[in-house]
Amino acid sequence: xxxxxxxxxxxxxxxxxxxxxxxxxxRTKPHHRIxxxxxxxxxxxxxxxxRMMMKLDTSGLESFSAAVPSAMxxxxxQLFAPPSFDLPAGxxxxxxxxMEAKQTLKxxxxxxxxxxxxxxxxxxxxxxxxxxxxxxxxxSVKKIIEINPYMLGTMAGGAADCQFWHRNLGIxxxxxxxxxxxxxxxxxxxxxxxxxxxxxxxxxxxIGTMIAGWDEKGPGLYYVDSEGGRLKGxxxxxGSGSPYAYGVLDNGYRPDMTVEExxxxxxxxxxxxxxxxxxxxxxxxxxxxxxxxxxxxSGDDVSELHYKYYPVQPxxxxxxxxxxxxx
Amino acid sequence: xxxxxxxxxxxxxxVAADTSAVNSILVHKSNEDKVMVLDSHKxxxxxxxxxxxxxxxxxxxxxxxxxxxxxxxPLTTAATANFTRGELATALRKNPYSVNILLAGYxxxxxxxxxxxxxxxxxxxxxxxxxxxxxxxxxxxxxxLYHPDMSIEEAIDLIDKCIIEIRTRLVVAPPNFxxxxxxxxxxxxxxxxxxxxxxxxxxA
Numbered sequence: 001x002x003x004x005x006x007x008x009x010x011x012x013x014x015x016x017x018x019x020x021x022x023x024x025x026x027r028t029k030p031h032h033r034i035x036x037x038x039x040x041x042x043x044x045x046x047x048x049x050x051r052m053m054m055k056l057d058t059s060g061l062e063s064f065s066a067a068v069p070s071a072m073x074x075x076x077x078q079l080f081a082p083p084s085f086d087l088p089a090g091x092x093x094x095x096x097x098x099m100e101a102k103q104t105l106k107x108x109x110x111x112x113x114x115x116x117x118x119x120x121x122x123x124x125x126x127x128x129x130x131x132x133x134x135x136x137x138x139x140s141v142k143k144i145i146e147i148n149p150y151m152l153g154t155m156a157g158g159a160a161d162c163q164f165w166h167r168n169l170g171i172x173x174x175x176x177x178x179x180x181x182x183x184x185x186x187x188x189x190x191x192x193x194x195x196x197x198x199x200x201x202x203x204x205x206x207i208g209t210m211i212a213g214w215d216e217k218g219p220g221l222y223y224v225d226s227e228g229g230r231l232k233g234x235x236x237x238x239g240s241g242s243p244y245a246y247g248v249l250d251n252g253y254r255p256d257m258t259v260e261e262x263x264x265x266x267x268x269x270x271x272x273x274x275x276x277x278x279x280x281x282x283x284x285x286x287x288x289x290x291x292x293x294x295x296x297x298s299g300d301d302v303s304e305l306h307y308k309y310y311p312v313q314p315x316x317x318x319x320x321x322x323x324x325x326x327x
Numbered sequence: 328x329x330x331x332x333x334x335x336x337x338x339x340x341x342v343a344a345d346t347s348a349v350n351s352i353l354v355h356k357s358n359e360d361k362v363m364v365l366d367s368h369k370x371x372x373x374x375x376x377x378x379x380x381x382x383x384x385x386x387x388x389x390x391x392x393x394x395x396x397x398x399x400x401p402l403t404t405a406a407t408a409n410f411t412r413g414e415l416a417t418a419l420r421k422n423p424y425s426v427n428i429l430l431a432g433y434x435x436x437x438x439x440x441x442x443x444x445x446x447x448x449x450x451x452x453x454x455x456x457x458x459x460x461x462x463x464x465x466x467x468x469x470x471x472l473y474h475p476d477m478s479i480e481e482a483i484d485l486i487d488k489c490i491i492e493i494r495t496r497l498v499v500a501p502p503n504f505x506x507x508x509x510x511x512x513x514x515x516x517x518x519x520x521x522x523x524x525x526x527x528x529x530x531a
Contacts, residue, residue, distance in 0.1 A: 198378050223355060228378015231348050233356050243353060 110279030112241030112270055113143055113154040114249060115210045115221055117234045118257050122212040122219045122289040124152050125266035127241070127274050127302070128282035130159060139282035148173055150293040151189060151213035156239040157206035157226065165207060169193050186213040186220030187232075194230035201228050208238040214289050241273030241280040248272045259288055263297050271309070274302045329374035330461025330493055330501060331361065333429050333441055334469060334485065335454045337476040339510035340431035340439040341517070342372040343486050345461070345493075345501035357523055362507045364514045365391050366401055368433045370507050371411075374458050375426035375446060383424045387411050404432030408442035408450060416448035423447070427458040433509050457489075464496055465489040479508075483517070490520055 113126040126143035129136060143155040145166040151173070155162035172192050176184040184192075190211040197207060207226040214220070223231045223238065235253065237245040248269040257265065266286050274280040284305065286297045328349055333342035348356040362372040363384045371387065373380045390410065395401045402410070408430050418424055428444040443449070443456040455473050457465040472485050486506055494500045502523040507516050 194378075195382075198382055201378060225350075227376065228382065229348075229350075230378075230381060231356050231359060236355060246353070 109156040109206065109208050109239045111143060111156045111239035112237065112245050112273040112277060112280040113156050113210065113239050114235075114237040114242070114245050114266060114269055115154065115212045116236070116249065116253065116262075116266070117219045117221050118253075118255050118262050120257075120259050120262070120288075120290065121214060122152075122221055123262045123266045123286065124154060124210070124212050124289065124294075125270050125284060125286045126154055127270055127280040127284060129274075129280055131279045136281070141282070142285075144285055144287055146294065147189070147211075147213075150183070150215070150289065151186065151211065152287055152289060152294050153212075154210045154238065156208040161205050161207045161226070162209060165193065165196065165205075166209070168196070169211075183215060185215040185217065186211060186222060187215075187217075189213070190220075190222035190224050190230060194224045194228065197224065197226050198228040200226070210236050210238060212289055214291055214293070219289065237269075237273075239280065241270075241277035244273040244276045245269040259297075263288065267298065267300065267305070268309075271302050271305045275306070328460060328499055328501065329361070330457070330459040330465070330497075330504075331372040331374045331427070331429055332457035332461060332465045332469075332486075332489060333372060333431055333455070334473060334477070334482060335431070335439050335441050336482040337478060338433075338439060339479060339482070339508055340370070340433065340441050341482055341486060341506060341508050342370045342429055342431050342441075343490070343504055343506045344372045344374065345459075346503045346505050346519075347501040348377065357501075357503050357521075358519075360505055362505060363388060364507070365407065365430075365432075366395065367513050368401070368509055369404060369407060370431045370509050370514050372429040372431070372507075373426050375424070379424045379426050383414075383426050384428075387414070403434050403437070404430065404440050404442070405434075405437075405452075407432065408444065408452075412444050412448050412450040415444065415446070419448055429456055429458065431509055433511055433514075435511075439510065460497055461489070461493045464492045468492060487520070494522070 110131045111127060111129065113124075115122060115124040124144055128139060128141050128143060130138040130141045141155075141159065145153045145155060145163065147153050147166055147170045153162070153166040153169070155166075169189060169192060173184045173189050176188070193209070193211065197205060205226040207224075209224050211222045211224060212220070221233060221236065223229070223233060223236045225238075235249060237243075237249060249265065252265045252268070254261075263286055267284050270280075270284045270286075274282075274284070281302055283299050283301050285299045287294050288297050289295075328347070329345055331342070331344040333340065342362050344361040346357060346359050346361065347354055348359040361374060361380070362370055365371045365388050369391070371384055373384050387407075387410070391402055391407055411428060411430060415424055415426075423446065425446050427446050428442075430442045430444060431439070432441075433439050441453055441456065443451045443453045454475065455466075455469040457469070468489055469485065472488070477485070483506070490504050494502075502521070504520040505516065506518045506520065507514065509515075
């Protein structure tokens with residue numbers, strides 16, 4: 001009975017959360033922060049009390065045999081014990097469960113994405129694997145997000161975070177266009193995103209993205225992450241496979257490449273990263289951003305690319321099995 | 328890993344900083360400018376967490392400009408340093424900024440000055456100072472070789488000696504450094520010391 005009332009009071013909170021109206025919160029910590037005037041002992045007691053309050057009252061669920069003296073219970077357990085079940089994980093202590101959930105998300109950004117500026121514009125490339133620990137949950141994730149017809153964003157980190165915030169950025173870019181009668185610059189768009197992510201610092205967002213586009217000043221490329229960092233540059237690679245991609249990309253890069261050469265370099269770099277990094281794989285997508293906007297150049301499966309780059313060679317046989325000569 | 332250091336000479340002040348933007352083992356960029364030109368006669372060298380560094384220094388810069396627009400005269404270096412320190416102190420027990428700052432400026436009548444502002448809002452007016460792992464090597468060198476009223480050549484020589492020492496002795500030494508100077512003619516970039524050059528795009 002008690003449990004039902006408790007559960008209902010929780011449910012009443014949910015309708016009030018609406019995602020349609022969003023505002024970036026000011027950079028303040030959650031409201032239950034304790035003031036520094038209490039001494040350590042008092043603070044610890046308060047923490048304990050708060051943690052206790054978050055625990056559910058599960059006395060109603062305790063099995064019947066607990067009330068019976070233990071001598072009898074041992075004999076009658078098999079006969080009279082009502083069916084009991086374990087509460088799902090996390091019910092006993094919500095705070096600790098939330099902390100643990102955040103930790104599982106912290107397995108780094110399992111992906112490989114890269115982008116670079118050259119004389120003919122910007123090339124953006126990414127793999128398409130989504131992994132949860134050791135399990136590959138999808139081989140066909142779209143990691144290059146089309147913010148608007150002349151700007152692209154890459155996804156590394158939490159998929160939902162990246163998708164939502166890039167969509168939000170697209171909305172803000174369009175509002176800027178309507179308000180100012182001109183397109184937003186890549187600098188402006190990346191600064192908008194960086195400021196939003198900065199205001200959510202420490203709250204568990206996991207985003208490592210590159211904003212690539214072509215504006216009045218020419219090609220632009222920015223790296224923005226959920227720690228609040230924002231870097232302007234010519235070449236970036238983000239994700240768990242990024243060191244591998246950097247190795248190939250840095251070696252083959254020349255500012256005066258043709259679009260085909262740049263395309264091949266990006267594809268090769270992602271392929272090599274997927275070869276060595278377990279959290280990257282699937283399909284390599286390559287986009288090119290030119291003065292008229294972005295265009296998808298290719299999407300190749302990495303396993304097919306492997307045999308294209310390293311075709312199977314007939315190997316010489318060392319020992320051939322021959323039939324034993326008849327006796 | 329981020330090294331910021333500086334000193335005050337005869338009629339000028341110098342701030343030098345490394346230019347690597349690093350994320351665990353990856354170097355994202357080797358030409359990231361960490362010494363901000365606050366206004367015509369002030370330099371702000373900052374090191375710390377990437378988001379905090381950019382956001383806090385830009386916040387200070389915009390406020391310094393706002394004062395000038397509102398009042399028609401620029402802030403003095405001392406006033407700027409105290410304002411910066413005040414902002415860090417106010418934020419300290421709520422949302423501390425993890426930024427260490429060397430603020431250098433030139434004021435008419437007072438001359439050059441430099442302020443050391445810690446991430447926990449410690450402030451000292453100093454003649455020479457350093458932040459980061461590089462400080463372990465630079466501070467003693469500057470203590471030994473610095474003397475008041477150094478000429479520009481002597482000061483740049485000392486800065487170069489510090490850079491060489493950092494490159495020699497620090498295990499993950501940053502390859503490139505930027506040196507900026509502020510004197511009665513204003514704040515400007517003096518030189519880059521690069522040991523790794525990245526190929527630059529003609530357009531960007």
